Amino acid sequence: MNVNEVARQSGICRRTLELRFQRLLGCSPASEIRRVRIAHAIDLLQRTNLSVTTVGRVIRL
Numbered sequence: 001m002n003v004n005e006v007a008r009q010s011g012i013c014r015r016t017l018e019l020r021f022q023r024l025l026g027c028s029p030a031s032e033i034r035r036v037r038i039a040h041a042i043d044l045l046q047r048t049n050l051s052v053t054t055v056g057r058v059i060r061l
Contacts, residue, residue, distance in 0.1 A: 003029045 006029055007014040021029045037059045044055045 001033060003033065006033070 003014060003017065007017045010017060012020075017029055021027060021032065025032065027035075041055050041059050044050055044058065045052065048055075050058070
């Protein structure tokens with residue numbers, strides 16, 4: 001998922017999404033997507049025997 005997809009699914013333009021994220025969460029949508037992907041990668045690496053390469057492919061880092 002990327003910022004354009006989130007905006008499209010939300011039914012608002014990308015710029016409006018970015019402004020709302022900044023105002024409400026203090027970060028950009030891109031940084032939040034990145035944070036969630038990294039958290040997911042950490043979780044997979046801790047809970048599974050998947051390689052770093054495989055985890056990277058799974059979460060598209």
